[in-house]
Amino acid sequence: MKRKIYTLVAVLAYCLTACTKLDIPPMNVIQDKDVFTSEGGIRIYMARAYSELPLEDFRYSQTRGLNFFWIISPPSANTGEALSRDLGSSTTETFNPAYWELGYRLIREMNYFMQTLPQYAKNFQDADVKHWLGEARFIRAVTYMALVKRYGGVPIVDKVLQYPDQKPEELKIPRASEEAVYDFIAADLDYAYNNMQATSVSGRANKYTAAAFKSRAMVYAGSIAKYNQVTLFDGSQQRLCGIPATKANTYFKAAYDAALLLEGKYSLYKKAWAAGDKQAQMQNYINMFFDAGSPENILIKGYHYPESVHGYDAYNVPRQLMGGNGYSAEVNPTLNFVEMFDGLPKNPDGTIQTLDASGKYIMYNNTMDLFANAEPRLRATVIVPGDEFKKEKIEIYRGIYTGDATNGISRLLPDGSTSNYPTANIVASPNGNQTPYKLPDGTLRNPAGKSGVFTADGTCAISGFTVRKYLVPDKPTAEVLENRADQTWIEMRYAEVLLNRAEAAYELYAAGQTGANYLQDAFNAVNQIRDRAGANLLATTADLNSINIVRNERRKELAFENKTWWDLKRWRIIDKEQNGTLYRVLMPFYVAQTGKYFFDARTDERNNRYTFDTRWYYQQIPADQISKSQNLVQNLGY
DSSP: OOOOHHHHHHHHHHHOOTTOOOOOOTTTTTTTHHHHTSSHHHHHHHHHHHHTTTOTTTBBBTTTTTTTTEEEEEEEGTTEEBBTTTTTTTOEEEEEEEHHHHHHHHHHHHHHHHHHHHGGGGGGGGGHHHHHHHHHHHHHHHHHHHHHHSSSOOOOOOOOOOOTTTHHHHSSSOOOOOOHHHHHHHHHHHHHHHHHHHHOOOTSOOHHHHHHHHHHHHHHHHHHHHHHOEEEEEETOOEEOOOOOGGGGHHHHHHHHHHHHHHBBBBOOOSSSOOOHHHHHHOOOOOOTTTTTTTEEEEOOOOBBTBBBBBBBHHHGGGGGOOOTOOOOOOOEEHHHHTTTTSSBBBBTTTTBBBBBTTTBBSSSSSGGGTTTTOOOHHHHHOTHHHTTTTTTTTOOOOEEEEETTOOBOOOTTTTTSSOOOTTTTTTSSSSSSOOOOTSSSSSEEESSOOOOOOSSSSOOTOOOOOTTOOOOOOOOOGGGGTBBBOOOEEEEHHHHHHHHHHHHHOOOOOOOSOOHHHHHHHHHHHHHHHHHHOOOOOOOGOOOOOHHHHHHHHHHHTTTTHHHHHHHTTOOHHHHTTEEEEEEHHHEEETTTTEEEEEEOOOOEEEEEEEOGGGGOOOOOOHHHHOOOOOOOTTOO
16 A cells, blocks of 8 residues: 555554554555455455444453453443442443544544545446445444444544645544534445445445444434533534434434335344244244344354354353353343333332232242243343253252241341341352252252352352343353354344334424324334234333333343443433442242242342443543644543
8 A cells, every 4th residue: 555654654643533553564565456456355455344343242341342352341230231240330431542543543444445446446346346435434434433422523534634745733633523423424324325235245234234323323313412411512612512402303313214224124033933922932032143044133243263252151151051261140130120021020110029918928839930921032131040041940049048937928128128138047158169958858958059149259140130142052061161152243133223213203203293103103113023022012002102111122122232331321311220229139039948939129239339420421532632632622521
């Protein structure tokens, strides 16, 4: 490639926030003609770009970064979806430089591609050139989306900047408005949709992928316009953070229209689904995440052992199935999350019912009895106490109750108590090395199940649940290692597009917009999701009487897919949900006298409190970038 490009890279590492060092072989190894004169060269260039795409997949951690191998603080432990032994309070992303530096490097690579390919266009079919240019616009748009959802307005760089041909002052590009960045993303995705082909190889985008991502980006922008309360202006009174409320419906309409483009092109996965068959519906939902031929997959990120791997299984299997690395149960769904699902016995306030009318614990012969009528999607997402996984019963209980149960058992602790359980009448275990307890019939039983809950060991089901979604159901224990997992990550699937459509439609309906029957459309989209999930269908549009119904459906459907964190932020509700919040857990107990079980619903026994700092709605721009250019304005509170 041209030598001035390498000079540009070296200089702008110090004077420009929008470009960083580019790791490309030297001039005597590869030049433009080596890349842009063959399809093979184009494939290699784009393959690298896709590998750098900022997707928050199995290897994403808010406290570590993208593509960090050892995930000790899963994103779901920051959203109320789950608890983790390694995260005991609210936090925010702490690796900002990675996104800024890597993002602008990738943007530069795409700008260079778009400027250079036309010079070699005669070597290819016109349709292929148009597709590749659209693909580059798609990658640039997704990269800007990663930036704008973190920082608000960022510098828009739409061409390769040249040094020394341009003055240093021209290279210090100021932040654009948040609105302008979303508009730039929309324009790139429109170009991609209009120029890309309808099909593509696995792991790469096509025109409908661009439309799907536009539906995501625009519903984000609409939410910021409608719900954001944090604003930041630069010296010229340009709004860097926040979007005028008057633009909300414009963005929601754009999201809705983009989602419509995928209708008939993709569909919800229902290969093993059968009406009225909860077991089939559960298995269908499980299979969806492992079927390479799923009609629901819009964009995936593939892994393949041994050259590209992650550690999802090793970190998240129930403790009794952990592999040789000794990790397990990093993600433990909260009771708050589980209570969102249909089919559980519930109190009038929507919380799970564990007490009878007299205030005594309800007794069960088996722990699974409580979940007998649970929505299939729940059990496909969460391993509940006593469930089967890898043909093994997953033992999850907190301890053995040894007191008298003749007249029932009253609450162990007052409602809302943050105290530890009393030691009288309860036998527990601090870890997996348990001393068996002799029951009245003379048999021996471990105080806690093989997967916990243990009182002093975090490698257990600390919430009473462990995650099932994405765990390979037949992976041998010998392969449950942090360097061995290679299941595919699904970054965009049709269910999300339907949910984008439902949310945008309901927002347009609530705003009194005309042009379509938006309420009916939102109703239909939500029911498509609920039908596949085995949930109770909404009977009429009157049942869809709040945006929260759409939002809760989204939280259930996309749980543990690293989407909820951004949803809670764009809706501007996470600070309210995490206002000194203690998340709830469900502790099963075995009753020695009766051989039955009861469940105690309570706050997290570790008493970890979550509080979200409102400045986290916008991340800190890396200090080293601010020091390079006085044209960059820092976000509030940093």
